Amino acid sequence: MTEGGPWHRRHWVAVDVAIAVAFVLLDTVTTLAGTTWWPRDPGTGAWVLLGAQILAGGTLAVRRVAPLTVVGVLAAFTLTVTLLVSPAGMLEPAHPDGLWAPYSTLPAAYGPLFYLQNRRIAFAVLAVFTVVVMRPWDSSFTTMTIGLLRTAVGPLLALYLDARKRMVQALVERAERAEREQHLLAEQARAEERVRLAGEMHDVVTHRVSLMVLQAGALRVTAEDENTRQAAEELRAAGCQALDELRDLVSILRTPSDGDRTPSVGGFDDLVAESAAVGIPTELVQEGDPAHASPVVGRVAYRVLREALTNVRKHAPGARVTVRVEYDEARLRLTVHNTPPTGRPSSTLAGSGSGLGIAHLRQRIDLVHGKLRAGPSPDGGFSVEATLPAHVPTAETTV
Structure with a gap:
């Protein structure tokens, strides 16, 4: 019971x-x-x-x-x-x-x-x-009719109640299935948002913290006071530890989102200046009118340049970097080339990322129907080249 x-x-x-x-x-x-x-x-x-x-x-x-x-x-x-x-x-x-x-x-x-x-x-x-x-x-006919009704009412009622029971059960199962699907969609949306935030954490925090680590390392070498050198070393070690912990938080996948506040092509100068400030000679060469690049394409290009400069700081200390941006009405072409490194990269700094920076960039570039090529160059350095369409139709660009 x-x-x-x-x-x-x-x-x-x-x-x-x-x-x-x-x-x-x-x-x-x-x-x-x-x-x-x-x-x-x-x-x-x-x-x-x-x-x-x-x-x-x-x-x-x-x-x-x-x-x-x-x-x-x-x-x-x-x-x-x-x-x-x-x-x-x-x-x-x-x-x-x-x-x-x-x-x-x-x-x-x-x-x-x-x-x-x-x-x-x-x-x-x-x-x-x-x-x-x-x-x-x-x-008689009357008796037969009454007898038939006597034995037919029960089965007809049983068939009706059984059909009603099955229909109610089907409706309940459909409602439960719709509720489960809605719950799964909500879970998927939350998971995608967590993945997106993890990706942004990798792009932004790793970039800034790596700058801090390099600046602390430079201060440790150039400072004359022993206390200052010790403080710089502690700051550098703390930054490396933060990068190492950040690596464990970055998700394998990332959902790109164009509705953000990532700088566009106007932020190239700041990225180049930040690299130069930490001792990596970086030259920016721009050809054409930046206005040809839509905001969406500009943000993708900004992420490509930020990731490329971050990788140079991690893996190619002492290298010189040339950033070339070509704008025209049909496309935006970004090339980041660094010469061979003159020093040995820090194992802590080199292993601080998720190892998926280039893969994430390919995902973003595929969304705007662009192309990415990354690999060693003939002079022993490394090149990252992104070719993007100048304009990608979005709701944002129609406003």
Whole structure:
């Protein structure tokens, strides 16, 4: 017995017993009133049959667990009464044209279709049951019609309730599925936002902290005061540790978002000046009109340059960098080339990133239908070349 749900489902045994008792009383009263097979002068046999009818009606208490048994018992009782009336002639009902079957056949006919899995067996049993109740070989049209209705109402009601149950179950499953899908979409949106923030953390924080580490290293070398050199070394070590911890937080994937405040081509000068300030000679050469580049393309180019300069600081200390930007009406071409390094890169600084900077840049550039080439150059240095369309239609550019 389950704790939840409606009362009649939680106490179905009590409900079935109550139904059985009610129909037993109904059949007993109507039989004694002479409306069914009860004779005018009942003898011992009639009272025995009445007791058998009470027992047959009592099987309704197990109509859920044994619906075929209930139908079989009531059919056997009805057939017995019919045979005793004719051809045996051992029973003479007060109303010869009445219906011999008790009213318990009504809920009994409901059970097979609703509680039995095999519908073919249920229909076959109900067909035989209907023939027994109707007595088509020895009855009037009225009796046959009443008998048919007696055994048809229950199955029709069972079919209706079963179809309604299936429909409600399907609607519930559909609602639950829609709720699960909505929950998954919300989880996906949150996951994408976390990935995007992790990517921005890699782009922005790594860039700034690497600048801080290089400036602290330069201060440690040039400072004359021992306390200053020690403080610079502690600052450099703290920056390297921050970069190392940041590496563990950066996600493998990143969802690009153009609706941000990343500088466009106007920020190139600041990036070049920052690299020069930490001891990496960097030259910026721009050809054409920067106005040809849309804001979306400009931000992608800014990220390419920022990542390229960050990699130079990590992996090519002492190298010289040339940044060349070419603008025209159809495209923007950005080339970042560094000469071979003159010093050995710091293992801590070189391993501080996620290792996916170039891969993330390719994802961003693919979104604007651009191309990226990155690899060693013939002079022993390294080159990053990005070719981007000058204009990418977005909602932002139509404002």
